[in-house]
Every structure is written in structure tokens, then in C-alpha cells.
Amino acid sequence: MAKIYVVGLGPGAYDDMTIRAVNALNACDTIVGYSVYVDLIKDHFTGKNYLTTSMKKEVDRCRLCFEEAEKGHTTAMICSGDAGVYGMAGLMYEIGEEHPDVELEIIPGVTAALSGGAVLGAPLGHDFAVISLSDLLTAWETIEARLKAAADGDLCVAIYNPSSKKRHDYLQKACDILMTGKKPETICGLVRNIGREGEAFEVMTLGELRNTEVDMFTTVFVGNQATKVVRGHMVTPRGYRDV
Amino acid sequence: MAKIYVVGLGPGAYDDMTIRAVNALNACDTIVGYSVYVDLIKDHFTGKNYLTTSMKKEVDRCRLCFEEAEKGHTTAMICSGDAGVYGMAGLMYEIGEEHPDVELEIIPGVTAALSGGAVLGAPLGHDFAVISLSDLLTAWETIEARLKAAADGDLCVAIYNPSSKKRHDYLQKACDILMTGKKPETICGLVRNIGREGEAFEVMTLGELRNTEVDMFTTVFVGNQATKVVRGHMVTPRGYRDV
Numbered sequence: 075m076a077k078i079y080v081v082g083l084g085p086g087a088y089d090d091m092t093i094r095a096v097n098a099l100n101a102c103d104t105i106v107g108y109s110v111y112v113d114l115i116k117d118h119f120t121g122k123n124y125l126t127t128s129m130k131k132e133v134d135r136c137r138l139c140f141e142e143a144e145k146g147h148t149t150a151m152i153c154s155g156d157a158g159v160y161g162m163a164g165l166m167y168e169i170g171e172e173h174p175d176v177e178l179e180i181i182p183g184v185t186a187a188l189s190g191g192a193v194l195g196a197p198l199g200h201d202f203a204v205i206s207l208s209d210l211l212t213a214w215e216t217i218e219a220r221l222k223a224a225a226d227g228d229l230c231v232a233i234y235n236p237s238s239k240k241r242h243d244y245l246q247k248a249c250d251i252l253m254t255g256k257k258p259e260t261i262c263g264l265v266r267n268i269g270r271e272g273e274a275f276e277v278m279t280l281g282e283l284r285n286t287e288v289d290m291f292t293t294v295f296v297g298n299q300a301t302k303v304v305r306g307h308m309v310t311p312r313g314y315r316d317v
Numbered sequence: 318m319a320k321i322y323v324v325g326l327g328p329g330a331y332d333d334m335t336i337r338a339v340n341a342l343n344a345c346d347t348i349v350g351y352s353v354y355v356d357l358i359k360d361h362f363t364g365k366n367y368l369t370t371s372m373k374k375e376v377d378r379c380r381l382c383f384e385e386a387e388k389g390h391t392t393a394m395i396c397s398g399d400a401g402v403y404g405m406a407g408l409m410y411e412i413g414e415e416h417p418d419v420e421l422e423i424i425p426g427v428t429a430a431l432s433g434g435a436v437l438g439a440p441l442g443h444d445f446a447v448i449s450l451s452d453l454l455t456a457w458e459t460i461e462a463r464l465k466a467a468a469d470g471d472l473c474v475a476i477y478n479p480s481s482k483k484r485h486d487y488l489q490k491a492c493d494i495l496m497t498g499k500k501p502e503t504i505c506g507l508v509r510n511i512g513r514e515g516e517a518f519e520v521m522t523l524g525e526l527r528n529t530e531v532d533m534f535t536t537v538f539v540g541n542q543a544t545k546v547v548r549g550h551m552v553t554p555r556g557y558r559d560v
Binding site for chain 1: 325327330331332333334335336337339340375376399400401402403404406407408409410411413414417421423424425426427428431432434435436438439440441442443444445446447448449454455459460462463465466467469470471472547548550552553554555556557558
């Protein structure tokens with residue numbers, strides 16, 4: 075049976091891939107992905123047929139996978155971070171309804187909430203939400219409602235896509251909504267270029283985060299009321315010391 | 318400088334570890350962890366000094382790491398899933414305040430939201446929350462407030478620790494709270510024994526989930542209003558097909 079692996083690469087470095095992801099890519103003859111992700115891995119997996127499409131061509135990219143698989147090629151669709159979290163796994167299932175003869179295997183990867191969290195310390199040590207500020211595919215009102223919910227529930231938050239050229243003030247707006255339920259003193263942090271050249275982190279308060287400029291290669295973390303700075307890092311305790 | 322790696326192992330199988338996690342464990346002479354996690358890896362990393370403590374001895378386990386590191390042993394603390402998400406990274410930073418001479422490196426891993434998600438399909442393809450139902454360290458009122466927030470924000474939810482001997486009706490209670498904001502028809506799923514022998518998944522509605530018995534080796538997924546069943550799997554679309 076024809077097979078497609080939908081593979082989460084993790085943050086970008088080869089070492090952050092799982093062994094299962096490496097084995098799957100080694101087993102493939104065709105690897106399909108957004109060109110930026112192909113560039114991350116092509117030196118590690120040579121002799122493969124790489125096929126790329128540009129951003130915003132996600133449906134075409136998925137169809138290309140199924141076409142390749144139906145030609146008899148063992149094929150991988152690669153995603154940065156995890157295969158499912160804002161990744162291609164869902165769309166591959168949807169497009170796959172037209173291709174019931176092709177088997178899908180989803181291989182998870184380390185999403186930015188985890189890889190960035192490891193750089194910052196332990197910002198997501200207790201219950202948390204993952205929310206993207208990109209309104210390309212989601213109404214801004216929906217994003218606002220989710221931020222408000224996270225604030226009301228005192229959830230930690232990992233914020234994906236906090237900024238872009240067209241959305242330079244979205245993080246500021248998000249912080250204002252979060253501050254309807256969280257104090258301006260809430261400990262926050264951000265990680266730039268996770269797992270890539272120029273990786274750097276900063277710890278700050280929610281009030282300071284509101285006035286911080288970030289780019290699209292940044293992941294932002296907002297604490298809960300117990301989050302604190304420990305050894306210069308952002309730590310949300312689970313409460314083991316209080317038992 | 319003495320060094321401790323805090324390593325997320327992923328769901329349990331060797332292949333689900335990242336290369337960075339494998340390299341770190343290979344570089345260590347001492348590996349500290351809860352005995353169940355040590356059993357998962359000890360055949361793959363031989364010639365190591367394994368030190369275990371029982372459950373609920375997390376503070377002791379962390380202190381043991383720092384003692385070993387200060388004796389000159391390169392040491393790893395192992396966690397299942399991710400090192401930070403309900404893992405030991407935060408507590409290691411806290412205990413580490415007494416040991417500023419010991420360096421900490423956190424190595425992230427594939428948490429159950431991602432590994433279970435990959436088995437189910439793509440349940441977390443859009444904004445989501447991760448919430449643990451364990452009230453060992455967290456007041457039940459806090460857990461309730463977070464479930465309510467996730468329901469109000471139409472967030473997908475990955476539920477950790479959905480049950481235990483003492484908490485056999487917690488998932489039922491959680492579903493009742495989620496149904497204050499989500500419809501009983503909301504698509505949900507669960508995965509048992511992720512990455513281990515007996516791995517199995519089921520897709521059902523939130524109403525059905527309420528009346529389903531689960532054990533502590535199960536991770537539960539609750540969809541948002543767009544979540545659907547595709548090819549027998551649970552898929553939360555991000556919306557690529559609607560552009």
C-alpha cells in the first residue's frame with residue numbers, strides 16, 4: 075500500500091529530530107515541503123527527490139504528496155515543529171479523503187512551545203494554552219476570545235506567530251487582552267530563532283512584553299500567577315515543593 | 318563545570334526520543350529517574366549508574382541529581398514526555414538555586430499531547446489547552462476554572478491524568494464542565510498506552526466521552542467546534558481549505 079509519512083522536524087536542528095523522524099525520512103525517496111524546511115534537512119538526507127511549494131500553497135503541497143505516493147514513491151511531507159500543531163497532518167487527512175488507497179503515518183515532533191520552553195527554563199510547568207496570533211486563517215475575534223479565556227483561567231500561554239509585517243501591533247493587542255485577567259507583573263519570556271543560529275531568550279514582565287518588538291521567528295511565553303524568575307530563567311512551578 | 322541534563326524521553330519507545338536526548342544520555346555516567354522511566358531506557362543505555370526514587374519523591378530525586386553532579390558525575394534527570402510539561406525541569410531550577418555551581422541543560426521531548434495526537438490524527442491542529450486532572454498538587458477549583466476557560470474559548474483540550482483509583486469520576490466531572498461551553502456532539506478521542514504495548518485509540522463525542530472509563534495510561538482529547546472525523550481519525554482543521 076502506498077504510504078506517506080507526515081513528519082514533524084522539531085525546531086530545525088538535526089539533533090532535535092526524533093529517531094523515528096530520521097528513520098522515516100531515510101526510508102523515503104520523495105520529500106515534499108515548504109522550501110525553508112527543505113533547506114533545514116537536505117544536507118542530512120541526500121539522494122532524495124525534494125519537491126517544494128511556496129507558503130500559502132498548502133493544499134497544492136498536500137495534493138503533490140498524494141500524487142507522488144500514487145506513482146509508487148514512499149513520500150514524506152515535512153513540517154517544522156510538530157506535524158499536527160499548526161502543521162500539515164490535519165490537511166493531509168482532509169485531502170486524503172480523495173485518496174483512500176494511500177496510508178498516512180503521522181510522526182510527531184518537538185513543537186516550539188516545548189523547544190522554546192526548554193531554552194527559557196520551564197515556562198509551561200503547569201496547565202497551558204497554545205494560541206497563534208496569525209489571522210490569515212482565523213478571525214481575530216476568535217483569537218481574542220481564546221486569549222481572554224486563557225487569562226480568565228490563569229493558564230500559561232505559548233504564543234505562536236506573534237508578529238509579521240502586516241501585524242506589527244498584534245502582540246501588544248494580545249498583551250492588553252491578557253492583562254484583563256493577568257497582572258502586568260506576570261512573568262513572561264520570549265525565545266528568538268529556537269534551535270537555529272542566533273537563538274536567544276529574554277525574561278520580562280507582561281507589562282514589559284506589551285512594549286517589546288518581536289519578529290515572526292519569535293515564540294512568546296506568558297506565565298500564570300505562580301510563575302517566577304529562577305536563576306535568570308522563567309519557571310512555572312507545578313507545586314512539588316509545597317506538598 | 319558540573320552539568321545536569323534534564324531530559325524528556327517522549328512517550329516511551331526508544332525511537333520517539335530526539336537525537337539530542339540520546340546523545341545526552343550517552344554522555345552521562347549517572348541517570349536519575351522514577352523507576353518506571355528507568356525501565357523504559359536501561360536496555361538502550363548500558364554501563365550507566367541508575368538511581369531511582371519512587372513517585373511523590375520528586376524533591377529527593379532532584380537533590381540526588383545535584384549531589385551526583387557535585388561528586389563530578391555527568392548526570393541526567395529523565396522525565397517521560399517533555400522535560401518541562403508536568404516534568405522535572407521547573408523543580409530542578411528551584412532546587413538548583415542552592416547549587417549555582419551546577420549547570421542545567423533542558424532537553425525537550427515529545428509530550429503526550431503530540432504523541433497521542435499523532436496516533437489520533439490531528440486533534441490539536443488549532444489553538445489548544447493542556448490541562449491535568451490530577452489534584453495531588455493543584456486545587457480542584459483551579460482545574461475546574463481552567464476547563465471552564467477552555468470551554469468558553471472553544472479551545473481544543475488535551476487532558477492529562479484523566480483518572481486514577483481515587484479519582485475515577487474526574488473525567489466525567491471534567492466533561493460536564495466542558496459541556497457548559499461545548500456541545501455534547503463535539504468530536505473527542507482518547508489514546509491508551511501511547512508509544513507502548515497495547516497502544517489503541519478511540520474517536521467519540523464529548524457526550525460519549527463523559528460515560529467512558531479511562532485509566533491513568535490514557536490521554537484524552539477534546540475538539541473545538543470545527544473538529545471532525547476524517548478517515549476514522551480525529552481532525553481539527555486549521556482552515557487551509559477555506560482560503
